[in-house]
Amino acid sequence: MKKIITRLIATAVAAVSVVSLAACSSTSATDSDHKITIGIKFDQPGVGFKKGGTYTGFDVSVARYIAHELGYKDYEIVWREAPSKQREAMLQNRDVDMILASYSITDDRKKTVDFAGPYLVAGQDLLVRSDNTTINGPEDLDGKRLCSVTGSTSAVVIKERYSNKVQLMEQPSYAECATALFSGIVDAVTTDNIILAGLASNSRGRLKLVGKPFTQEYYGVGLHKGDYELAKKINAAINKMVSTGDWEQAIEDNTSGTGFTPDTQYNPPFANQGESAQSVEFARSTEESSDSKN
């Protein structure tokens, strides 16, 4: 009987180690050889989305372009999921070399990480049903129902600045929000316009963007603190991407059919951030830097 217990425990220990090894094995091959690890979103169609082994979206296109410019081939890029709440931690722990995950440049974040870029100036916007005519901006939301992602600050912006009588529904991801919008239990979904455009492009023409962004989000490339050399190279790559027209092509590819155009007042941006310890004004910017947000 004692033997049985010993054997049971031994098998169990073996099984646990096998399972945990299996979970770890995918992580180790990052730093040693010529590879670059990039953190992106895996669950935002049009921005960063994982489908089987392929990755699509605007962030992914930009990341791929930058990696090519830095001298990495497609197969040398290791994609890693960078959920919103974990981005700073992932950079600080050096799990990733850079992050392009709808990551807006804010002073708060600059305390722990550095940013290159910006590669896009997004803005908070509203997604509504195509037959909607009543909602034309955040001021029209009084008494309406709004969906946002749990823990996101987008909804707070609307509540505090525009209409405090809005009813808020919180869902784990924007896909649920969009489904709720489809079925009519909410009247609008809010977050950055590029994310909304990604959602709208999959909606078979049933959803549309209001198209009046009311904040500016400077999407940057998250880097380790003090990595100025890399930032210079990345900025050069982004500016090259804009000048060759690949940037516009990437926007077009990922948001086709949604009527999304980046806010022309700020776009395409000039990448000049993160090249030294001093903070630099955003180029093409006429307003002060935007609020901290998703």
Add this chain to the structure above:
Amino acid sequence: MTQNFNEFLQLFQQYDILGAFWVNIELTFWAAVIAVVLGVILIMMRISPISSLRGFAAGYCEFFKNMPLTIIMVFMVLGIFGQLKISFSDTFTINFFWLAVTGLGVYTAAFVCESLRSGINTIPVGQAEASRALGLSFMQSATQIILPQAIRGAVAPLGNTLIALLKNSTVAAAASVATETSSLMSTMIEFHSEHIIGIFLIFAIGYVILIIPIGLLTTFLSNRLAVRR
């Protein structure tokens, strides 16, 4: 150190921790009411002579016993509310609260039904045989002989189901109930990550304090009410 501790104490003023627990208690209470009513109906169906009702009740229990609560909660919002347009109130917070209560209730009803069935198993066959021999009808023997004894035998599993329900009420977070404990804990950790262990202990000990009396009471009642044979 003391400053750190003072900061920690301020968390109690800044966040409504007791309120969050109260939301969970309310969720549990109303879900328990639904679950008990549904559970008794289901067990009556399950032991009835009508085979379609028996089949329905058995299918119901199997379905909810083998379905993750998280999925049920998501379906309550996107399916029941989103597609079938069944809503309890025009105010979102109230609506989601009751959707979560309903989800918890119908889920727990399956376990209440199973608990009562396990209570029926504590009754020797002779009881049913004797009640039939006395000429009692199905309803008579069920309501006067079987169920009263079954409930006494089912106190222990029912108590455990209640505790499980209280703990499951945290899953209401998946149904957009943003004021309950696990959501509040997430928020607190988000903004005060330096006190993460302390914050966890607040909530963990809160649940220990809630659950231990239920456990003690259950054991006491189970021993007290058990039919001595």
Add this chain to the structure above:
Amino acid sequence: MKNKDMSTQLLFDEPGPKGKRIIRVMNVIAAILIAAVAIVVLVRLYNPPQGENQLSWQLWKPALDLEAWTDFYLPGLGLTLGAALAGIVGSLIFGLVFGILRLLPNPYIRFIAAIIVEFCRAVPVLIMMVFFWRWFAGMGIQHSSYYAVVLALILYNGSVIAELVRSGVGNLPKGQREASLALGLTRTESLMQVEVPQAIFAMMPATVTQLVVALKDTALGSIILYTDLLQESRRLGSMYFNILQTLAVSAVIYFVICWIASRIAEAMPAWMANRTSGPVEEEVVPPIAVMDATNRNQIKAAKTPRPFGGAEPVYPDHFHGSHAHHENWTHHHYIEQQELEHPHDYPQEIRNEIMKTMHLRVKPRGNNPQSGSGDKKSEKGSGEPQK
């Protein structure tokens, strides 16, 4: 299923011709009612007041085609099963270790193990997951959500299994322990070589049930962004706006796997009955709070056939729950009137002997036999339990 449930068969007589007709009519009415509800729901899905026809093939096809399986469901299912497997294996180890620690003669070890186990049983799994997730992420551990899911599953299910081990030992007939002590084994040897192995067989069905619980709880991982089956089907759904369809598919997958495990758990008591002397009934919800209320022994008593001729039936031991430790256990027997003498009433020299061999802490006590307490059936009981 019907055959196993004796009560369902015995509550009503074999119906006569009139009864059969009533049942037939009721069957039809009930079937029509159930079908009517189903039709109303389907019509509502087919033609909702707003939004899309949820039954259209356009929405179901992307949720069911090959790509959906290879790119989303199967990787997600792999991660779900991986976490569930690691969780259940880990919790078996945790459960065995802590279950045995709670039975050891040393009171300090028992106390510390008890605190840990009771704590883990009382804290909701989701609260643990969220905490570990943020904590691990803060410490810079990669795949923090995976480890958070697994660790939360281990701590909760492990503590439940620890209690199953302990109550399994407490539920064994006392003859098992007495016999091994009589054979000269020490208290710990008897525990490890005779009682725990039998308790393991007794707890097998409940453990498989616990596996189902662990599998269902992995779905909570989606709340902390673990890319399990639920999360992957959400992602698939965000591609074509058919999240209801993809969630329905994943619900079916969860159901099928859990259902198979449940069937195994249901069949197990019959397999295990020969290998242990304790009760093996599967429990609906395992005891999850202090004192471990359960009705296993009541079920076993109900299933024990009564002897003919009015003889007193031989019932199994009552449940001991938290009294599984030997000292409490004999005391509990005494309270339950299964034992007519309290160990404290044994003569001094026997108590000394017990102390020596069993590491028991029996306080010396004056020998003042009094009549039994009021509710006692037997007059042979002498002396009250310790005050």
